[in-house]
Amino acid sequence: MKIKVALAQFNIQFADPDKNQQRVAELTSIAAKAGADVIVFPEMWNIGYALNQLDRLADDGGRTTTKLFYRLARQYQISIVGGSVAVKEGGHFYNRTLIVDPLGQVVGKYDKVHLFRLMNEHRYLTAGNQENYFRSVGVPSASFICYDLRFPEWIRTVARHGSAVLYFPAEWPAVRIPQWTTMLKARAIENQAFVVAVNRVGDDPDNHYNGHSLAIDPLGNVIADAGENDGITYAELDLTQLATVRGAIPVFVDRRPDLYK
Ligand SMILES: O=C(O)CCC(=O)C(=O)O
Numbered sequence: 001m002k003i004k005v006a007l008a009q010f011n012i013q014f015a016d017p018d019k020n021q022q023r024v025a026e027l028t029s030i031a032a033k034a035g036a037d038v039i040v041f042p043e044m045w046n047i048g049y050a051l052n053q054l055d056r057l058a059d060d061g062g063r064t065t066t067k068l069f070y071r072l073a074r075q076y077q078i079s080i081v082g083g084s085v086a087v088k089e090g091g092h093f094y095n096r097t098l099i100v101d102p103l104g105q106v107v108g109k110y111d112k113v114h115l116f117r118l119m120n121e122h123r124y125l126t127a128g129n130q131e132n133y134f135r136s137v138g139v140p141s142a143s144f145i146c147y148d149l150r151f152p153e154w155i156r157t158v159a160r161h162g163s164a165v166l167y168f169p170a171e172w173p174a175v176r177i178p179q180w181t182t183m184l185k186a187r188a189i190e191n192q193a194f195v196v197a198v199n200r201v202g203d204d205p206d207n208h209y210n211g212h213s214l215a216i217d218p219l220g221n222v223i224a225d226a227g228e229n230d231g232i233t234y235a236e237l238d239l240t241q242l243a244t245v246r247g248a249i250p251v252f253v254d255r256r257p258d259l260y261k
Contacts, residue, residue: 001240003137006031006039007213007233008083009226011202012171015050015057021068031232032076037137039232041083042200042213043146043169044095049204051086051124058088062096070104077102079136083169083198084112084145092126097143097169099134108134108143113154116147119206131158139164139239146170149183149197152190159191160252164242168197174210181212189220192246194237201230218245 008027013019024041031039046065047057059065065085073080082098095115099108111128115121133142142163148154149168159166166187172180180199188195195216200209213226215235224235246252 001139003037003139003237003239004035005196005215005235005237006034006036007196007198007215007224007226007235008039008041009198009201009211009213009229009231009233010042010045011230012042012045012048012200012204014048014204015053017046017057017059017064020046021064024068025072027232028072028076028078028080032078034232034234036078036234038079038081040081040167040196040198041169042198043084043171044086045083045200046085049119049171049206051120054086054088054093054124058086058093060088062087062089062098065098066106069098069100069106073100073102074104081136081143081167081169081196084110093124094128095121095125095145096128097132097145099132099136099143101136107136108132110143110145112145112148114147114151131161133158133161133163136165141165141167143167143169146172149180149187152187155187155191159193163191163193164239165194165196165237166191168195170197170199171207171209172199173207175208177210177212181214184214185216185220185222188216188218190251192218192242192249192251194218194239196235196237199226201228218242
């Protein structure tokens with residue numbers, strides 16, 4: 001089985017949810033016309049890192065995003081790995097991913113578990129504490145957000161449920177892109193899974209972002225690299241590769257969790 005994934009790397013407009021929603025709608029229509037099964041967006045795409053304006057801008061209960069994804073998924077018959085958006089709920093703010101199937105139903109939800117101090121997330125946001133594994137186009141999958149990538153123990157905790165694809169929406173600054181590439185390859189190899197990671201391009205008041213959204217196979221080979229393009233890059237994931245890779249070196253069977261603290 002093969003799935004076609006659209007990596008929707010774009011220039012998020014700072015503190016402008018309306019413009020960003022329009023862009024997300026436009027990109028979804030383009031991906032659907034190209035026959036993509038799944039579209040993936042970057043982290044915090046509704047407002048960028050306008051954390052000091054969360055009170056005014058965060059999506060209340062995630063309702064606007066849920067409605068938008070419901071409409072787009074149904075209209076274009078596509079699965080959505082919704083990057084992440086700033087959400088306000090119960091007096092707290094979250095960096096939240098919504099996963100939506102082609103019927104418009106939310107089949108996964110994830111609040112970023114590791115908050116990124118360097119960009120002040122810990123001052124403004126509340127951390128999540130739940131795993132997010134789900135089925136997208138019938139494929140067992142899991143999702144994380146950006147800085148989570150630096151915590152292999154968390155990725156493994158979730159991936160050991162058998163995920164074939166690991167999604168990483170991100171806003172990963174250009175200055176640390178070599179680390180992004182290396183760690184994404186490592187997560188693919190060690191978990192014997194496909195990795196689909198979507199970053200943004202452009203600038204915000206504090207950082208420059210140079211994209212390099214990547215799709216990586218379970219051996220760590222790059223299948224697609226979006227470079228610095230503003231727009232969609234496609235990757236075809238051949239899921240039959242998984243059985244071969246996992247059969248040859250069965251790391252999930254050979255683990256020694258009794259020794260791991
Ligand atoms: O870990 C990094 O270098 C980048 C993380 C990040 O930008 C984020 O989590 O928003």
